[in-house]
Amino acid sequence: MPLANSQIPGKFQALLSDRGIRLTGQRRAILSVIETAKRHLDASQILRRARKLDASIDRSTVYRTLGLLKRHGLIDELDLMHLEGEAHYYERKLNRDHMHLACLRCGKITEFASELFDALQRQVEERCNYRIAVARLEIGGYCAQCRGQARSVENHLPTPARHRADPGAEPHQHATKRTKGIS
Amino acid sequence: MPLANSQIPGKFQALLSDRGIRLTGQRRAILSVIETAKRHLDASQILRRARKLDASIDRSTVYRTLGLLKRHGLIDELDLMHLEGEAHYYERKLNRDHMHLACLRCGKITEFASELFDALQRQVEERCNYRIAVARLEIGGYCAQCRGQARSVENHLPTPARHRADPGAEPHQHATKRTKGIS
DNA sequence: AGGCAGTTGCGACTGATTCGCAGTTCCTGC
DNA sequence: GCAGGAACTGCGAATCAGTCGCAACTGCCT
Ligand SMILES: [Mn+2]
Ligand SMILES: [Mn+2]
Ligand SMILES: [Zn+2]
Ligand SMILES: [Zn+2]
Numbered sequence: 001m002p003l004a005n006s007q008i009p010g011k012f013q014a015l016l017s018d019r020g021i022r023l024t025g026q027r028r029a030i031l032s033v034i035e036t037a038k039r040h041l042d043a044s045q046i047l048r049r050a051r052k053l054d055a056s057i058d059r060s061t062v063y064r065t066l067g068l069l070k071r072h073g074l075i076d077e078l079d080l081m082h083l084e085g086e087a088h089y090y091e092r093k094l095n096r097d098h099m100h101l102a103c104l105r106c107g108k109i110t111e112f113a114s115e116l117f118d119a120l121q122r123q124v125e126e127r128c129n130y131r132i133a134v135a136r137l138e139i140g141g142y143c144a145q146c147r148g149q150a151r152s153v154e155n156h157l158p159t160p161a162r163h164r165a166d167p168g169a170e171p172h173q174h175a176t177k178r179t180k181g182i183s
Numbered sequence: 184m185p186l187a188n189s190q191i192p193g194k195f196q197a198l199l200s201d202r203g204i205r206l207t208g209q210r211r212a213i214l215s216v217i218e219t220a221k222r223h224l225d226a227s228q229i230l231r232r233a234r235k236l237d238a239s240i241d242r243s244t245v246y247r248t249l250g251l252l253k254r255h256g257l258i259d260e261l262d263l264m265h266l267e268g269e270a271h272y273y274e275r276k277l278n279r280d281h282m283h284l285a286c287l288r289c290g291k292i293t294e295f296a297s298e299l300f301d302a303l304q305r306q307v308e309e310r311c312n313y314r315i316a317v318a319r320l321e322i323g324g325y326c327a328q329c330r331g332q333a334r335s336v337e338n339h340l341p342t343p344a345r346h347r348a349d350p351g352a353e354p355h356q357h358a359t360k361r362t363k364g365i366s
Numbered sequence: 367a368g369g370c371a372g373t374t375g376c377g378a379c380t381g382a383t384t385c386g387c388a389g390t391t392c393c394t395g396c
Numbered sequence: 397g398c399a400g401g402a403a404c405t406g407c408g409a410a411t412c413a414g415t416c417g418c419a420a421c422t423g424c425c426t
Contacts, residue, residue: 136321136322137303244405
């Protein structure tokens with residue numbers, strides 16, 4: 001869920017076949033899930049959504065496809081500070097790099113692009129004589145709202161945000177029992 | 184393994200007890216391992232080394248202690264691009280933040296501190312109205328050495344594509360042959 | 367249309383990290 | 397010093413995330 005998601009639907013697929021990569025139904029489904037996601041999804045969420053398009057998709061296919069897209073630099077993999085669990089999150093990579101801020105208290109994710117970030121990357125390429133393929137800047141901290149008041153000055157300790165829900169997932173799922181992991 | 188590791192040995196421990204955290208033999212061992220590490224270690228490597236100091240240490244204690252140190256902002260957790268496996272790496276956090284470059288081909292890790300990076304963080308705090316607790320900038324790319332020659336300009340793939348399509352890829356590795364798994 | 371390299375679903379598997387619990391230990395206050 | 401209780405630990409079992417080998421299948425080039 002990049003900052004500004006204005007893409008011709010299906011263009012994502014074209015990027016693959018242009019590279020001589022076989023375009024299967026499963027891949028199309030996964031691509032479309034990633035392309036249209038409004039927030040960062042992890043593998044199990046991608047699987048769940050992709051299955052709505054092609055019920056037979058297996059988790060290995062999701063992982064294999066994510067690996068493929070990663071290797072080709074078409075998606076980025078994120079930790080988002082591992083606020084809950086150790087899963088990784090994915091997002092389509094567009095022209096402009098952006099960083100991710102995760103509020104250690106409320107779990108909100110904020111995206112931010114900056115000229116300075118671009119400049120820093122150029123500096124690294126030059127000063128370290130490196131050719132950058134992927135740059136991940138992830139920040140953990142406290143958003144203005146959470147910093148509001150009512151917090152002893154000392155307590156900087158992250159209170160892991162133990163509340164996240166996939167709005168568009170498992171429509172008939174009892175609130176008490178969240179299904180985690182990948183089936 | 185921070186850029187310049189010039190620390191009074193044992194000072195790390197003091198930081199903990201000052202915060203009213205109980206100082207146990209196991210924690211002392213783990214702290215000393217982290218404090219004296221010359222490179223980034225993952226949990227299983229920390230365990231193995233800590234056991235040389237206190238043979239009874241268990242892996243849960245390592246994880247619990249890493250969690251503690253993380254929460255108190257005394258160590259940073261890194262992915263190092265997950266070049267091999269999904270383990271996380273740890274390093275003592277010192278005054279100055281630095282970024283990590285991982286060569287996708289040879290696996291070499293390079294550290295780099297930059298004024299621009301500091302400035303970027305200040306910009307984020309101001310523009311996003313955020314209070315940063317931890318900032319992780321990890322870069323994947325190709326070092327000068329690996330970029331030497333014999334690589335078509337287009338090829339961003341971590342592992343060279345053999346034919347037209349994508350025959351899968353495995354992380355490159357030379358010079359480092361670590362034993363994996365914990366306990 | 368035919369063929370086969372590249373893909374997929376399965377199921378079993380590994381590696382990384384977590385948890386409950388019963389026994390142990392650090393640290394504070396006497 | 398010394399007792400008491402909260403904090404910490406080892407253990408074993410569990411969970412979670414991601415991987416792998418293999419036989420069946422299919423996109424895509426000719
Ligand atoms: Mn994003
Ligand atoms: Mn990670
Ligand atoms: Zn917040
Ligand atoms: Zn290299």
